[in-house]
Amino acid sequence: MLEFKRERLGGGVSFSRVTDKKFKSCSVKVAFITENSYSSSAKSALLFSILATSNAKLPSRTALTEAAEELYGSYISSFSSRIGDYVTAGLECGFIADVNTIGKEVISTKAVGILLDCLFDPQLEDGLFSEEYFSLKQKELCDAIAAYVNNKRAYAIREARKLIFKGEPAMYSDYGSLEDATAITREDLLDYRRYLFDNAVIEISVSSDGSTSDCEELIKERFRPFANRNVQDITYRTNSPLKAEPLFSEISESMNQSKMVMAFKSDYEDIYTVKLFSTMFGGAPFSMLFENVREKLSLCYYCPSVYIDTKGTMLVDSGVENQNLTAAREEIIRQLHQAAEGGFTDELLENSKRFICDSFMSNYDSPYNMQDWFTAQMTRGTSFTPDEICDRLNSVTKEQIRDCAASFRLDTVFTVKASGEAVNGQ
Amino acid sequence: MTDKQIIRDEALDEQYSIIHHKSGLDILIWKMEGYRTTEAMFVTKYGSFNNIFRKAGQKDFTAVPEGIAHFLEHKLFENEDCSAFALYAKTGADANAYTTFDHTAYLFSCSQNWDKSLEVLLKFVQEPYFTRENIDKELGIIGQEIRMGLDSPERRCFYALLRALYSEHPIKIDIVGTEETIAKITPELLYECYDNYYDLHNMFLAIAGNVDEDKVIELADKLLRDCEDRKVETYIPSEPRDVCQKRIELTCPVGLPIFNIGFKAEPLSGEERVKKSVAASVALELMSGTMSSLYKRLLDERLINSTFGYDIMAKDGIFFTAFTGESEDPDRVCELCIEEIERVKREGFDQRLFDIVRKSTYGQIIRELSSPERVCSGLMVSGMMDGVDSFCQIRALRELTAEQCRQAVDELIDPEYCAVSVVRPE
Structure with a gap:
């Protein structure tokens, strides 16, 4: 125990x-x-x-x-x-x-x-x-x-x-x-x-x-x-301010597959609702991005989303072919809009809850994972166990997820474009 | 008729069961008291090696396109109605699959509903669904995976070493194949490979952590299909003792040159492979680990950094050891490694250091025994070798002597059979 x-x-x-x-x-x-x-x-x-x-x-x-x-x-x-x-x-x-x-x-x-x-x-x-x-x-x-x-x-x-x-x-x-x-x-x-x-x-x-x-x-x-010593406590969460206009930036490198990183920012308060949303959006192998951007449209090889709670920022990083860069970017944004309009099923939300809770609960089996878990809790000023967080997640509603999705705005799109001087297999 | 074997290590006070299921499948179960996580792997002894094969009684061998085992793994995740990910989404498990040189594994990790996840696993792996249409869709995704792999300098350096060491053995073939070879894959070829290698007699199931043996057997009885033992035979061309090329050099965007220095040895099998791998591993740690005089010298001459390490690969028809890392001068690193090998051959190992490394390796094994994921991987390794159980490694370690380590260097790490691969910055 x-x-x-x-x-x-x-x-x-x-x-x-x-x-x-x-x-x-x-x-x-x-x-x-x-x-x-x-x-x-x-x-x-x-x-x-x-x-x-x-x-x-x-x-x-x-x-x-x-x-x-x-x-x-x-x-x-x-x-x-x-x-x-x-x-x-x-x-x-x-x-x-x-x-x-x-x-x-x-x-x-x-x-x-x-x-x-x-x-x-x-x-x-x-x-x-x-x-x-x-x-x-x-x-x-x-x-x-x-x-x-x-x-x-x-x-x-x-x-x-x-x-x-x-x-x-x-x-x-x-x-x-x-x-x-x-x-x-x-x-x-x-x-x-x-x-x-x-x-x-x-x-x-x-x-x-x-x-x-x-x-x-x-x-x-x-x-x-x-x-x-006289040392002040730290407030770890400082949401990153949203840029007035999204920033688009691109560099070029000699490689075979381009990389695109998109940042979305939000001041949504409850980080666990955001984590659940991020799982449903792009954090699971049945998520909206995986199902649509990768599987249905084959626009990228990978495109997971990850939420940095201390900065109120969600990153979507993807490996994309040059010819698909624009289409992949537009589709990722379209999926976000769809989530913000409630365009996802109850089943997807329930599956996402199960997935994230299963992952949180597996931390119990490792001394290293539990150490990291409580370090993360410390940064939030809390000491919840995985069980307690899962109880909270299970009560999140579809409306809350919709509002959470709607709170995100595109901030930055950064691309490392494959230059075309690609190396071959030998 | 299903029967059961208990494999036990008294000194560790640990045990697991092997169920020889009536379907032909071996099921390895390691229950870990108090753990919430369940790790499961459904494994076929089929990987990129198995490119030319014939069924028992057939005269001619059939050659299939390079990369087909990996392609099959991708396609098996999709049945007629939906993807396996969609089925796992209902259980909460984190599922994945991978293909190596000699096996393909379908796995899941979960902390709840393990029995439902096991049902999903056993069902979808037995239900192939290959069509021209779904193959064409996958060509794009795997093509992207292939191109992404080409952007990894470490991966390219490793495959260059394989091509330098082996002239005939199919280990030199990239697991994912090339865009040209996978374009030749048809539904018929996929079914042929599936029928031959996804025969339950050629497969096993490994489960560790939170698991109930009776429930596993109940599910196996319900879901495993009786199948004919096809006794498929893989053609492996005979491999000369000499290396193919002494050196391969490539260029790509890297910070520092990356090197692999490999030593080809005669292949081993069964318990002898495990015993000699343990001896070689301890020998490599003594020769080049952080306590060794070689490591100190390489650091003192600023020839290596924290990426320096060693590897052993032991599979059917394959045995080699390698030093790997980054260096401004890979040739000097190679020279000093060979100098140290020759010294060890003459002088042997220091008994005090040997005792420390053996104790340290014991501690590492204990650490692994507290991770369901590592325990399941250990079951998988033993499942791949006939007559080898999961405690074979620790038994070999207990019996190991410093002199056996010196002999392992003599036999397995011979500079005469050395090849080097280097990836330099463009």
């Missing part, structure tokens, strides 16, 4: 605990959350990737990896991503529950100890991060940014966000730009760590079989001094 508890430790630090006896593995995450800016995403990504390499007690990457691997393949890794206008970055640690080790060894406190040492006692040389790890991780970050172009679909979405959220912190990508990444110095990074420790909202979460109380005490003890 799943239990969830969230407590405020003070000073902008919160501690969440998800437990379910059936979980065989455990996950601990420490997230530092600040407003995104042109340089913070690159700094966040670089800082935590360096912190994950070593600490004062395990001063080399090899020593740290060996120590973690010896704990039945435990791992310490960094993460950095966006929540709307904010960047959330930090360290996480995963390990199997003590009861599942051979001989019931206690590995949980050791694994968490390594994580905490990486955060609080980093390996420094002359008061700075090691030149070796700094240059290594900076190169990896630059390589990852250069590799954006490898995945054409993700590349199109990343470029589109710059236009969709122009002038808002959400426009900056997960890793920042190549210029941002190369401009960072070791001094900058140490300053940034200090800045985060002083100013960031800190979200700690533990997801386990319930046997990690010693780990939880260790973590709370290390964060006790943070209770005196």
